[in-house]
Amino acid sequence: MISTGKAAVDxxxxxARPKGKxxxxxxxxxxxxxxxxxxxxxxxxxxxxxxFHYVPMGGLVIAFQDYTPMKGFLGSSFVGxxxxxxxxxxxxxxxxxxxxxxxxxYQLVLGFPAPIILALxxxxxxFKRYKxxxxxxxxxxxxxxxxxxxxxxxxxxxxxxxxxxxxxxTGTNLLAKPEYYRMVYTxxxxxxxxGWGSIIYLATLSNADPNLYEAAALDGAGRFKxxxxxxxxxxxxxxxxxxxxxxxxxxxxxxxxxxxxxxPLIYEKADIISSYVYRRGLENMxxxxxxxxxxxxxxxxxxxxxxxxxxxxxxxxxxxx
Numbered sequence: 001m002i003s004t005g006k007a008a009v010d011x012x013x014x015x016a017r018p019k020g021k022x023x024x025x026x027x028x029x030x031x032x033x034x035x036x037x038x039x040x041x042x043x044x045x046x047x048x049x050x051x052f053h054y055v056p057m058g059g060l061v062i063a064f065q066d067y068t069p070m071k072g073f074l075g076s077s078f079v080g081x082x083x084x085x086x087x088x089x090x091x092x093x094x095x096x097x098x099x100x101x102x103x104x105x106y107q108l109v110l111g112f113p114a115p116i117i118l119a120l121x122x123x124x125x126x127f128k129r130y131k132x133x134x135x136x137x138x139x140x141x142x143x144x145x146x147x148x149x150x151x152x153x154x155x156x157x158x159x160x161x162x163x164x165x166x167x168x169x170t171g172t173n174l175l176a177k178p179e180y181y182r183m184v185y186t187x188x189x190x191x192x193x194x195g196w197g198s199i200i201y202l203a204t205l206s207n208a209d210p211n212l213y214e215a216a217a218l219d220g221a222g223r224f225k226x227x228x229x230x231x232x233x234x235x236x237x238x239x240x241x242x243x244x245x246x247x248x249x250x251x252x253x254x255x256x257x258x259x260x261x262x263x264p265l266i267y268e269k270a271d272i273i274s275s276y277v278y279r280r281g282l283e284n285m286x287x288x289x290x291x292x293x294x295x296x297x298x299x300x301x302x303x304x305x306x307x308x309x310x311x312x313x314x315x316x317x318x319x320x321x
Contacts (some may be wrong), residue, residue: 059073059291060291060295061073062076062287062288062291063083063084063288063291063292063295064078064079064080064081064083064288064292065077065078065079065288066082066288067287067288067291069287076288079288083288083289083291083292083293084292084295084296086289086292087289087292087293087296088296092271092276095267095268095271096271096272096273096275096276097251097273099269099271099272100251100252100253100272100273100274101250101251102182102269103182103185103186103253103272104250104251104252104253106182106183106185106186107186107189108246108250110186110187110190111186111189111190111193111194112242112243112246114190114194114197115193115194115195115196115197116198116201116235116239118138118194118195118198119198119201119205119235120201120227120231120232122134122135122198122202123202123205124223124227135195135198135202137195138194138195138198139195139196139199140195141191141192141193141195142192142193142195142196144192146254146256146257146260147260149188149192149257150257150260150261153175153184153188154175154261157173157174157175157180157184158173158174158175159171159172159173175261175262175263175266176263176265176266177266178265178266178268178269178270181262181266181269181270182269184261185257185258185261185270189257200238200242201235201238201239204234204235204238205231205234205235208230208231208234212230213226213230216229216230236316236318237318240312240316240318240319241318241320243308243312244305244308244309244312244319244320245305245320247304247305247307247308248301248302248304248305248308249301250301250304251273251297251300251301251304252273252274252297252301253272253273253274254274255272255274255275255277255278258270258272258274258275259275259278262275273293273297274297276293277290277293277294277297278290280293309321
């Protein structure tokens with residue numbers, strides 16, 4: 001059958017054969033002509049990524065040099081993987097790696113489901129004005145500066161802070177006890193970002209097919225079963241994509257909030273890779289060492305992202321690429 005089909009195509013002549021590169025370029029030219037304004041609007045975005053994301057990658061060469069600003073890239077001596085080895089065999093590698101992973105695990109287990117749960121709850125609210133008010137209130141903390149949030153955290157969990165009193169722990173500064181740091185960090189992050197993170201899930205639910213809910217109701221499914229068998233399956237693709245992207249940041253955590261709320265008493269649990277890089281790179285001016293640690297961090301994130309995408313593509317049939 002295959003050979004017969006090929007013979008039929010050959011007999012039909014060149015017009016029956018699929019278009020090659022010429023056809024593709026012609027279709028692209030037509031698409032560009034039809035959507036030229038959209039392509040023009042893309043130019044600033046492309047330039048932004050080229051100038052601020054790809055061009056600076058050339059500076060990673062200093063991770064393999066003993067770089068000093070006076071000598072520059074060309075004058076600094078090449079040291080190979082010395083800085084990578086110094087970090088991985090140094091006294092702070094285990095502490096910073098473990099703390100970074102643990103804080104991200106806390107946020108993955110507690111923080112990742114939080115916006116999903118909020119979106120599901122808001123989706124069940126039928127009184128539109130009440131729903132809009134709750135959405136607005138939950139979004140507001142996202143727009144509060146991290147400096148202000150850090151100040152609130154410090155005041156709320158100090159020995160006579162409101163959170164400490166509510167927990168019945170008056171006299172205990174939670175940010176002076178290493179065992180409480182990760183939970184304080186994670187819960188404050190949930191409070192700040194849960195509303196904003198729920199937007200994408202609410203947008204997905206707004207496009208859910210109402211016929212599915214009607215069919216489920218006719219079959220006798222109550223609100224809870226509709227949630228399990230209609231609402232959650234609607235969210236599965238976007239949850240999967242978000243989880244893959246989250247896994248790609250398992251070794252990353254912003255240093256701003258950490259630097260603002262941690263102190264030497266809790267370095268044991270609070271010191272993460274980014275804060276360590278900040279101290280060594282900017283405070284001690286060890287630029288090459290800091291670049292090497294940052295590159296190591298990014299490579300691990302890349303491997304985690306690839307693995308999460310492969311796992312999801314193989315078992316869930318959803319992936320980024």
